[in-house]
Amino acid sequence: MHVISNSPLQHPPADYCPPGSERWFTIPEGLDAGKTLFYYDYATSAGDTPQRTVLFVHGNPECSYTYRKIRDALIASGEPLRIVAMDHIGLGLSDQADFEMVDFHHAANVLQLVRHLDLQNVTLVTHDWGGPIGIGALIQEPERVGALLVMNTTVFPMPSDGYTYTNYPFPWLPWYLTASLIPDALWGGVAAAVVCHAHPQGTAPFLASITKWLGKHASRSIAQDGPEYVFSQMLRSPANARSSKRNVRQTPVWGYGYRYEDARHGAQDNHAFYLRIQGNISQCWGPSGRNIPVCGYFGQWDACGKDSVIAQWHKALPQMTDNTHRFPGIGHFIEEYKGAEMAASILAMHERS
Numbered sequence: 001m002h003v004i005s006n007s008p009l010q011h012p013p014a015d016y017c018p019p020g021s022e023r024w025f026t027i028p029e030g031l032d033a034g035k036t037l038f039y040y041d042y043a044t045s046a047g048d049t050p051q052r053t054v055l056f057v058h059g060n061p062e063c064s065y066t067y068r069k070i071r072d073a074l075i076a077s078g079e080p081l082r083i084v085a086m087d088h089i090g091l092g093l094s095d096q097a098d099f100e101m102v103d104f105h106h107a108a109n110v111l112q113l114v115r116h117l118d119l120q121n122v123t124l125v126t127h128d129w130g131g132p133i134g135i136g137a138l139i140q141e142p143e144r145v146g147a148l149l150v151m152n153t154t155v156f157p158m159p160s161d162g163y164t165y166t167n168y169p170f171p172w173l174p175w176y177l178t179a180s181l182i183p184d185a186l187w188g189g190v191a192a193a194v195v196c197h198a199h200p201q202g203t204a205p206f207l208a209s210i211t212k213w214l215g216k217h218a219s220r221s222i223a224q225d226g227p228e229y230v231f232s233q234m235l236r237s238p239a240n241a242r243s244s245k246r247n248v249r250q251t252p253v254w255g256y257g258y259r260y261e262d263a264r265h266g267a268q269d270n271h272a273f274y275l276r277i278q279g280n281i282s283q284c285w286g287p288s289g290r291n292i293p294v295c296g297y298f299g300q301w302d303a304c305g306k307d308s309v310i311a312q313w314h315k316a317l318p319q320m321t322d323n324t325h326r327f328p329g330i331g332h333f334i335e336e337y338k339g340a341e342m343a344a345s346i347l348a349m350h351e352r353s
Contacts, residue, residue: 005036005095008236012093013225016043016065017085019226025116027089030108031099031265037109038093039086040064041117048080051121052146052350056085056139057110059128059153060247061191062333063092066098066127069339070346079347083176086113088133090243092234097243097329099264102250103129107136107344123147123346127335128304129247131155132255136277142284149342150313151297152304155277157255158179159308165251168303169331170203176252179245182214187234187241189217196230198331200301254303282316293349294320297342299330323349 001022003010017040025037043050054074056067064085071083088106090097097212110133115123122145126134131153138145158164165175180192193213200210213232216222222229235241250258255278257271285292294317298305305326314321323345328335 003093005038007038007093007096007234008240009093009234011224012065012230015068015072016093016230018071018083025086025113027109027112029112031105032089032095032109035089035095037086037089037095037113037134038064039084039113042075042083043080044075044083045078045080050080050082052099052121052123053082053084054123054125054346055114055119055134056083057124057126057130057134058085058088058091059126059130059133060088061187061235061244062195062231063087063234065092065227066195066333066335067125070125070335070342073340073343073348077343077347079350084119086116090240091105092230095238096239098239098258099243099262100246100268101243101260102246102268102270103132104136104270106133107273110134111137111140114138114141115215120144120175121146123149123349124341125151125174125346126153127151128153128332132274132277135281136273139277139280139284142280142290145285145290145292146353147293147295147346148285148317149295149346149349151334151342152299152302154255154304154309154312155274155281156259156309156312156316158183158253158303159306159312160185162306162310163234163301163303165254165303169198169206169301171280176248179248184238184241184245186214187216187244189214191231191235192217192222192228193242194226195333196228196335196336200329200331231246286317287319291319293323293352295323295325295349296320297325297334297338297345298327298330299334299337300328301330302332304332305334
């Protein structure tokens with residue numbers, strides 16, 4: 001694949017996207033106007049016109065490659081689908097960030113891409129910060145969405161019980177502190193470790209894994225044909241690392257709203273962004289609105305996977321109650337483990353609707 005952006009990930013693996021599906025979008029408006037955003041756009045069947053579009057929206061520190069197992073299972077199913085996934089600015093193959101971006105910045109870019117492609121009958125698939133990003137974008141034009149799958153994400157104020165990102169994965173090393181403790185130059189090693197290897201584990205194996213991948217990132221010894229290479233290399237630039245870290249700094253107030261000062265653009269505030277999501281999601285997509293099929297997958301060794309977060313989803317979108325899958329033995333990055341099952345759930349939602 002020929003990469004035309006200034007991403008530090010210039011040599012993606014062969015399965016980064018389906019052959020011939022790579023596309024590049026120049027963002028027309030907003031703080032990222034003029035930047036190049038990578039996405040892929042793939043029709044699973046040449047003979048049948050796809051009636052549905054599956055739109056994958058990723059979080060941090062990941063990119064569209066995090067959805068490869070779900071994508072490949074959908075392709076193998078033979079169902080006629082259009083599959084679209086993007087890399088947010090500062091991640092994956094898209095241009096590097098030039099300021100510290102959070103959810104509402106990425107949502108603005110996603111909405112511009114959706115409008116550019118005029119996506120309709122969308123099955124929206126979201127993980128991590130992709131929840132607020134994807135839902136925050138599409139809630140502005142909710143008629144485009146026909147089904148929703150969420151995994152280890154929330155758009156609601158994080159409950160204070162159990163795991164939060166101030167005591168997870170360990171009280172002595174909460175996730176939000178890693179942004180201050182790990183230098184920018186090593187941040188890609190953190191991404192390689194947590195995206196691919198953050199299953200439930202004790203202190204000793206966790207420290208061993210982090211140390212291993214920090215060392216491999218620093219020595220540039222991560223094999224290019226593996227997912228760890230993708231998630232580490234895309235964050236090798238200091239600008240991308242700092243932007244990724246800003247999302248981590250936000251985790252203690254996930255869903256409440258967050259204000260910070262950016263060196264380039266000044267005060268940034270996403271309180272109104274969250275209020276719009278929380279005030280509209282039920283009436284747009286719940287039983288009193290379009291009543292779309294909704295499915296949830298939650299690895300429960302994680303703050304976004306605990307029962308109190310799931311209960312918030314059920315209250316807002318009660319049709320999800322009978323389509324919720326809990327996995328106590330899986331951590332935050334559940335798509336690394338349950339891709340085939342999620343693909344089956346997507347197809348089942350299509351049948352129901």
